[in-house]
Amino acid sequence: MVGSGFLLDFLDSKCTSYGIKSYVFLLGVILVYYTALSSHVQALKVPCKSKNFSSKYQHCGINPAGVHDLDCFGKHPTSYRCVWKPGNSASENTYTLIITQPIRHCKVYTSQTNITEGILLYEKYNMTAEVFENSASTNCTKSVFRGSPMSLFRCGPPHNASFSRHSGKLDVSGNWPNEDIKDVQYYSVRYKALGSLSWSKPLMQSKNGKKCTVENLNSSLVYSMQIQCVTNDRCPQCPWSETYSVPAELTTQPVMVNMNDTDIAKTKGRRLISLTWKFPAKELHDSYHVIIGKASGEAPRQRMITTEPEIRLVLSYSEYHLNISAVNNASTSPAVSQTIPQREDTPSTGAEKLNVTVDNNTSFTIHWKEDLIKNYVCYSVEWMERGHKAGSMSFFEDEHNHRTLTSLPEPLEPYKRYSITLHTRPDKDTCNMKKVNNSESTYGRTHFYSIEGSPLSAPTNLSFDNVSLNSAELQWLSIPEDDIRGFLLGYIIYCTEYHHGGATTERNITMDPMSNSYELGDLKDGTAYGVKISGFTEAGVGVRSTPIFFTTKYQELSKLIGVITIFAVIGIVLIFGSPVIKRAKVILWPSIPNPGKSNAMQKIEEPCELELLGSINHLEMEEWDTNSLKIVEKQEVIPASPLPSMLPLLHASDDEEDSTEMTCNWIQGDTGDSTEEIPSDITGKIIPDINRIDPQSSPFTFPCDYTTIEMFQQGIPQSMPARTSFSQDTESDPEDTEWTVVKSELDYMSQFSTSPILDGKEISRIL
Numbered sequence: 144m145v146g147s148g149f150l151l152d153f154l155d156s157k158c159t160s161y162g163i164k165s166y167v168f169l170l171g172v173i174l175v176y177y178t179a180l181s182s183h184v185q186a187l188k189v190p191c192k193s194k195n196f197s198s199k200y201q202h203c204g205i206n207p208a209g210v211h212d213l214d215c216f217g218k219h220p221t222s223y224r225c226v227w228k229p230g231n232s233a234s235e236n237t238y239t240l241i242i243t244q245p246i247r248h249c250k251v252y253t254s255q256t257n258i259t260e261g262i263l264l265y266e267k268y269n270m271t272a273e274v275f276e277n278s279a280s281t282n283c284t285k286s287v288f289r290g291s292p293m294s295l296f297r298c299g300p301p302h303n304a305s306f307s308r309h310s311g312k313l314d315v316s317g318n319w320p321n322e323d324i325k326d327v328q329y330y331s332v333r334y335k336a337l338g339s340l341s342w343s344k345p346l347m348q349s350k351n352g353k354k355c356t357v358e359n360l361n362s363s364l365v366y367s368m369q370i371q372c373v374t375n376d377r378c379p380q381c382p383w384s385e386t387y388s389v390p391a392e393l394t395t396q397p398v399m400v401n402m403n404d405t406d407i408a409k410t411k412g413r414r415l416i417s418l419t420w421k422f423p424a425k426e427l428h429d430s431y432h433v434i435i436g437k438a439s440g441e442a443p444r445q446r447m448i449t450t451e452p453e454i455r456l457v458l459s460y461s462e463y464h465l466n467i468s469a470v471n472n473a474s475t476s477p478a479v480s481q482t483i484p485q486r487e488d489t490p491s492t493g494a495e496k497l498n499v500t501v502d503n504n505t506s507f508t509i510h511w512k513e514d515l516i517k518n519y520v521c522y523s524v525e526w527m528e529r530g531h532k533a534g535s536m537s538f539f540e541d542e543h544n545h546r547t548l549t550s551l552p553e554p555l556e557p558y559k560r561y562s563i564t565l566h567t568r569p570d571k572d573t574c575n576m577k578k579v580n581n582s583e584s585t586y587g588r589t590h591f592y593s594i595e596g597s598p599l600s601a602p603t604n605l606s607f608d609n610v611s612l613n614s615a616e617l618q619w620l621s622i623p624e625d626d627i628r629g630f631l632l633g634y635i636i637y638c639t640e641y642h643h644g645g646a647t648t649e650r651n652i653t654m655d656p657m658s659n660s661y662e663l664g665d666l667k668d669g670t671a672y673g674v675k676i677s678g679f680t681e682a683g684v685g686v687r688s689t690p691i692f693f694t695t696k697y698q699e700l701s702k703l704i705g706v707i708t709i710f711a712v713i714g715i716v717l718i719f720g721s722p723v724i725k726r727a728k729v730i731l732w733p734s735i736p737n738p739g740k741s742n743a744m745q746k747i748e749e750p751c752e753l754e755l756l757g758s759i760n761h762l763e764m765e766e767w768d769t770n771s772l773k774i775v776e777k778q779e780v781i782p783a784s785p786l787p788s789m790l791p792l793l794h795a796s797d798d799e800e801d802s803t804e805m806t807c808n809w810i811q812g813d814t815g816d817s818t819e820e821i822p823s824d825i826t827g828k829i830i831p832d833i834n835r836i837d838p839q840s841s842p843f844t845f846p847c848d849y850t851t852i853e854m855f856q857q858g859i860p861q862s863m864p865a866r867t868s869f870s871q872d873t874e875s876d877p878e879d880t881e882w883t884v885v886k887s888e889l890d891y892m893s894q895f896s897t898s899p900i901l902d903g904k905e906i907s908r909i910l
Contacts, residue, residue, distance in 0.1 A: 200239070202283060203275050206230075209284020210238070210276035215262070216295045218322070218377070223262040223295060227274050227286055239275040244268040264292040297380030298323045298372050301330075304384065306368070308392040308474040313357040315349075317370045317384075326377040327352050330370055337365040337388070348373065362392035390427060393476035397422045397431070397452070397467050402481065407457070412567070412584035416456040416483055420467055428469035428476070435579050438462035438482070439525050439533040445579040459566050460486040460585035461525060462533070486585075496587035499563055502547070504554040504593055510545040511565060511586065521574035523566040523583060524548060528559050529624075537574040557594035558628035564588040595629030598622050598678045598685025602634065602659075605676060607693045612668040615693055618660045622678050622685070629680030631656040637675040637687065638663060669697040 209230040217223035229236050240252040240259050245268050252259045264270050272288040301317035308314075313334075319327050331346040332355050349355035360366065366389045372381040403417040422428060433454055436444035438461065447454065448470075462485040466478040498510045509524060520541040527533035534553065540546050555561070566583040568574060576582050602619040609616045617636065636652040654661055656678075666672065671694045677687040 200241075200273075200275050200278055200283070200285070202281070203278060203285040204283075205286065206284045209282075210236075210274055210286050213272060213274050213286035213288040214382075215270070215272050215288050215290065216297045216299065216380070216382075217262075217292075218296060218298065218326070222260070223264055223292070224258060224260040224299075225262060225272055225274070225288070226258045226299075229257055230276050230284055236276055237278070239278050241273045241275075243271050243273075266292045268292075294380075297382065298326050298378035300372075300382055300384035301370055304368075304370055304387055306387070306389045306473040308360070308362070308389070311358065311360050311362055311392070313360055313366070313389065313473075315355045315357065315368065315370065316353060317355075319352075319372070323372075323378075324352075326375070327372040328375060329373040330355065330381075331373060332357060332368060332370055333383075334366045334368045334389075336361075337367060342369075360392075362394055365389065365391050389473045390471045391424075392474045393424065393427060393469050393471060395423050396477040396479045397469055399467075399479055399481055400452075402483070404483075404486065410584075412586060413457055413459060414486060416458055417453070418456070418465070418467075418481070419453045420479065421452055422469045422476070424469075427471060429471045430469075432468045432470050432475070434466045434468075434478075436464055437525075437535070437579065438464055438485075439527075439535040441523070441535045441537075441576065443576060443578065447580070456579075457581040458483065458579070459583045460588070461564065461566070463579070497563070497565060497589040499589065499591040501555065501591065501593045504557075505551045506547065506549040507551075507555070507591070507593075508545055508547040509563065509565060512544070514544060515567060515586070516541050516544070519567040519569070520571055521568040522546070523568060523574070523576075524563065525566070526561050526563040528556070528561055537568070537576075539574050555593035558592065558596045560590055560592060560624065560627075562588060562590050590630075592629055595680055595682045597629070597680055597683040598627050598631070600626040601675075601677050601686045601688035603688075605674070605688050605691050607674075607691065610693055610695060612696050612698065613666045614662055614664045615666065615672070615695065616660065616662045617674060617676075619676055619688075621659060627678065627680065627685075629682050631678055632680055634658065634676055634678050635684065636661060636663075637677075639673040639675075639690075640667070641671040641673065666695050668695050670695050 211228050211230075213225060213227040215223055215225040225240055225242075227238075236255065238254050238257070240254065241249070242252070242262055242264070243249045244265050246265070248265055248268070250262075252262070269289065269291050273285055275283055275285045277283055299320065301319050303318050305316045305318075306313060307316075315332050317330055329349050329352060331348050333342040333344075333346050334357060335342050347355055347357050368387040368389055370384045370387075372378055374381050397420045400419045400421055401417075402419075403415075405415050405417070407413050407415050422431075430448050430450050431452065433447045433449060434444055435447070435456065436442075463483040465481040465483060467481070468478040469476040496512050498512075500508045500510070502508065515522075520539055521537065522540060523535060523537040524546075525533045525535045534551065536548055536551075538546055538548070565586045565588075567586050568576070568583045570577060570582075600622055602622055604618075604620045606618050607615050608618060619634075622631065633656050634654040636654060638650050638652065640648040640650075642648070652661065652663075663672075663674070671692060673690040673692045675687045675690045678685045
């Protein structure tokens with residue numbers, strides 16, 4: 144293709160040599176060329192001379208916030224392009240690009256994008272390009288570019304780039320426009336840490352035009368990147384691209400916080416799985432990628448994107464595998480894996496809803512009881528041996544309630560237990576899953592064997608407990624599942640009785656498969672027994688266990704044990720019964736307190752007349768109160784026999800000959816000898832004699848040996864005078880001489896019983 148500038152120069156030089164016909168012919172060629180060229184120019188082009196552009200755009204100025212970075216370049220003389228960046232405030236912009244050259248060339252291009260292609264230039268003259276943003280507005284801005292067409296030949300930067308960080312490395316991929324892809328053979332990358340002033344040296348160069356790897360980067364730093372092509376004959380110039388910001392590498396995986404498996408109301412065969420997690424580096428990631436798939440490997444594996452660290456899924460009762468990763472525009476964190484286990488509490492199990500018939504090791508038929516074809520036509524079956532990966536197969540069925548599955552991925556193994564699950568799918572256009580979330584419901588689950596066999600081992604840990612005269616309790620553990628090799632139908636207990644003559648008798652007892660204990664009854668006392676046990680399936684009886692032996696208890700031994708027990712109980716009662724009874728009596732029936740030990744009570748046991756008289760004499764001498772206490776000597780002799788009901792102030796003690804004489808001290812210090820005669824000054828103060836009082840009729844008679852001042856006062860008749868004298872006659876024998884102490888003032892004696900200084904013993908001595 145020949146440029147318009149070259150065509151104009153060619154016409155100027157050749158028109159004279161050719162005739163008029165040739166000129167007309169060439170003029171037609173030019174019109175056809177411009178018509179074809181106009182179809183490739185993206186912007187509307189008009190000549191500059193048709194309008195006065197200088198006055199129309201004179202209000203537009205250069206503003207950093209407006210249109211900026213105008214750049215024009217091209218790979219061929221016949222085609223140039225100009226690109227620019229729009230202003231910040233404009234939303235819907237219109238642009239006007241004006242290309243001018245000093246001689247005979249001025250064109251206007253109107254566009255709504257930030258690029259104009261197919262610009263024609265004269266190579267001999269410099270060009271000026273001006274782009275105006277929203278020229279009709281008062282906020283019109285412009286950007287200017289000047290250059291020589293010969294210096295504008297170059298390959299542009301990539302129009303976009305992608306980055307991938309991993310293990311301290313950065314993979315860079317640049318995408319060039321279609322017209323430059325064939326010419327760009329290699330490209331270079333320069334980078335710097337965010338905030339750094341200098342770019343890295345030397346430049347990193349790609350090994351091909353598609354990918355460049357930068358190594359030895361700090362995973363925790365954010366980097367700035369620029370890309371340019373490597374110059375060659377077809378790309379004489381390669382400008383740097385815009386600056387890309389590459390975020391830090393994500394090196395930690397999310398941490399799973401919680402997983403909840405709950406039922407969905409009014410929905411059968413589905414469950415709600417709620418997952419929550421956390422990510423340590425919150426500010427570095429943009430979103431999370433959640434990839435979920437069935438454990439059986441059935442396609443597809445669905446990827447979901449969420450910005451929050453949580454997700455809810457509606458799933459069937461199958462087992463699922465889940466991976467969660469944090470993602471930004473340059474890296475993906477290591478994934479945390481989570482297994483959503485198969486739910487065992489299916490709507491129903493066993494032959495209630497499902498039944499399986501095995502045809503051979505690569506084919507089986509599954510039957511379902513309910514008529515599901517009214518609502519569903521797409522189904523999925525999963526079968527799995529415990530501890531192995533599940534197999535799956537989806538199918539379409541709209542006529543029967545059964546389906547025969549053939550050409551299984553792996554043959555069925557004999558004597559192995561398989562679980563099989565039937566799912567229903569709501570989509571009718573295809574029975575393959577379109578997505579994992581909310582795609583199917585579990586109808587039911589059961590188990591089957593391709594071939595059954597008898598158990599390879601017997602129940603373990605066989606033992607006896609509570610052996611008595613005629614019974615014993617047998618216990619055992621179930622047969623391991625891998626050794627059953629079929630559906631266990633029950634247990635057989637072999638009980639052998641050994642007689643004294645060497646003969647044996649065996650009886651068999653059948654138990655259900657859920658039992659693991661049994662009480663053997665109707666046994667004979669003092670007899671030896673041996674017991675074995677085995678399990679059985681539909682294929683036959685399995686191996687018997689090793690026998691265990693026991694002997695029932697003897698009748699005489701049982702009686703002896705009873706007698707020993709009775710004597711042991713009696714001995715324990717005799718040894719520990721008395722202290723226990725006493726202790727119980729103290730707790731339940733406490734003893735009545737002893738008044739003699741109380742400070743509020745006084746015990747009158749012996750006469751202490753002489754000491755009391757001495758003390759009273761001393762007291763009277765100190766207080767000189769002659770009206771407080773008087774002593775009268777009587778000639779009458781009181782019998783020496785003790786009177787327990789006598790006056791509390793006088794208590795006989797003659798019968799207690801071997802008792803120690805009581806010492807009565809009223810005050811601290813000596814009170815004088817008990818045999819000391821009464822002083823004359825005291826005996827001179829005599830009150831009239833009174834007759835001896837009859838103990839039986841006396842008001843001072845008390846029912847016991849204990850009394851108090853208050854009781855003493857209550858015992859005095861109200862008719863008696865305040866001053867009362869009692870006398871005691873001295874017999875001819877000096878040892879039988881007794882004194883009668885007369886208390887004249889009861890109030891005076893009461894003050895001793897209530898004095899805080901005197902304790903109970905001192906008051907007793909005074910009395």
